[in-house]
Amino acid sequence: MSPIERDKRAAAAAAANLVEAGMRVGLGTGTTIAPLMPALAARGLKLRCFASSPATEQAARAAGLAVEPFEGREPLDIAIDGADQIAPDGWLIKGGGRAHTREKIVAAAAERFVVIASGDKLVERLQPPVPLELTAFGVQATLRRLATARLRGGPVSPDGGVIADWVGPVDDPSTLDTWLSTTPGVVEHGLFPRALVSDLVVARNDAVEHYSLSDRRRWI
Ligand code: 5RP
Numbered sequence: 001m002s003p004i005e006r007d008k009r010a011a012a013a014a015a016a017n018l019v020e021a022g023m024r025v026g027l028g029t030g031t032t033i034a035p036l037m038p039a040l041a042a043r044g045l046k047l048r049c050f051a052s053s054p055a056t057e058q059a060a061r062a063a064g065l066a067v068e069p070f071e072g073r074e075p076l077d078i079a080i081d082g083a084d085q086i087a088p089d090g091w092l093i094k095g096g097g098r099a100h101t102r103e104k105i106v107a108a109a110a111e112r113f114v115v116i117a118s119g120d121k122l123v124e125r126l127q128p129p130v131p132l133e134l135t136a137f138g139v140q141a142t143l144r145r146l147a148t149a150r151l152r153g154g155p156v157s158p159d160g161g162v163i164a165d166w167v168g169p170v171d172d173p174s175t176l177d178t179w180l181s182t183t184p185g186v187v188e189h190g191l192f193p194r195a196l197v198s199d200l201v202v203a204r205n206d207a208v209e210h211y212s213l214s215d216r217r218r219w220i
Contacts, residue, residue, distance in 0.1 A: 005031075007118035007203035008082075012036040014201050014208045015080045015116045021045040024074065026106035027060055027067075028081025029053040029099035032116055036080060037063040050076060052106045053099040054158055070102075072109045079110035083192070084131075085123045086115065086202075090194025090213055091173040095131025098154070098163050101188035104196075112198040119204025126173060129165035131190035132180070136162050142185030161187045 001009075008031060016039035019025055025040070027033060029052050037056075040047065041063040050070040051057035060067045081103055085093040092115065094100045107113040132149060134142050139162050143149055148168030156162055166189065170176060173191050180189040200211045 003206075004118045004120060006206070008032040008116075009035045010203035010206070010208050011116040011118065011201050013039045014203070014210065015114050016040045016043060018080075018112075018114060018199070018201075019043070019045065019047065019078060022047070023077040024048045024050065026070075026076045026079030026081075026110050027051050027056050028079070028103050028106070029056050030082040030097045032082030032118065033080065034059060036116070037065060041065050050106060052081070052102040053097070056099075070106065070109075072105070076106065076110040078112045078114060079106050080114045080116060081107060083115050083117055083121055084190070085126050086117055086121050086200065087123060087126050087173070090197055090200075091126060092192040092197065093126055093130055093170075093190050094192055095133075095190030098131070098133075098152075098157060100131050100190040100192075101133045101157060101159065101161065104188055104192060107192065107196050113196055114199040114201060115197055116201045117203075119202055122202065122204075126170040126191075128167045128170055130170060130176070130180070132164040132166055133157050133159075133161035133187040133189075134164055135185050135187060136160060138185055139164075142183065145183055145185070146180075159187075 012035040084096040
């Protein structure tokens with residue numbers, strides 16, 4: 001196992017220990033989250049799990065977790081997910097695995113959103129690409145309006161959205177967040193604000209560090 005895989009596994013195991021019996025748990029998508037499912041199942045707790053992608057749903061069920069369709073009538077107690085990039089000010093880029101729309105809905109529905117990562121995800125500055133999900137209707141008009149975005153190719157999202165990437169600058173995430181969110185045809189983008197994140201669990205150099213974002217400590 002590579003050091004990064006070891007770190008992902010360690011971060012996932014630490015996050016699994018934050019989950020308590022009876023919780024409604026949102027599950028993210030990706031290779032960092034993959035070891036979370038068996039780690040959670042191994043705890044033997046009675047849980048209600050909600051997956052952010054078909055792949056996660058399948059993996060969670062295979063691990064023996066009870067997964068329900070996500071409607072969101074009640075808040076989730078906790079959601080746990082990975083990230084592509086984590087900036088020192090807490091902004092994230094997510095969606096490398098095409099699941100950012102559902103991931104953001106699940107994260108926003110949770111009372112506690114825990115981001116888990118190996119150390120390579122910590123960056124000094126966010127860099128493009130920022131994943132986008134666009135409506136298939138009028139996709140070329142949306143791309144023309146965005147100007148610096150390109151289609152990624154590959155399958156559409158589970159909700160029929162076309163996956164693309166913003167490849168322009170990400171110097172000011174807050175302004176870009178507003179611009180992307182208000183561009184017609186953009187279903188969702190992969191910039192996640194610090195305000196959404198409750199905790200960061202990062203594993204690097206064989207040690208796990210847990211930051212509560214309310215304490216405003218920097219991790220770089
Ligand atoms: C999927 C995501 C993932 O959390 C992100 O891409 C990180 O993936 P990985 O854990 O495989 O490095 O946002 O849409």
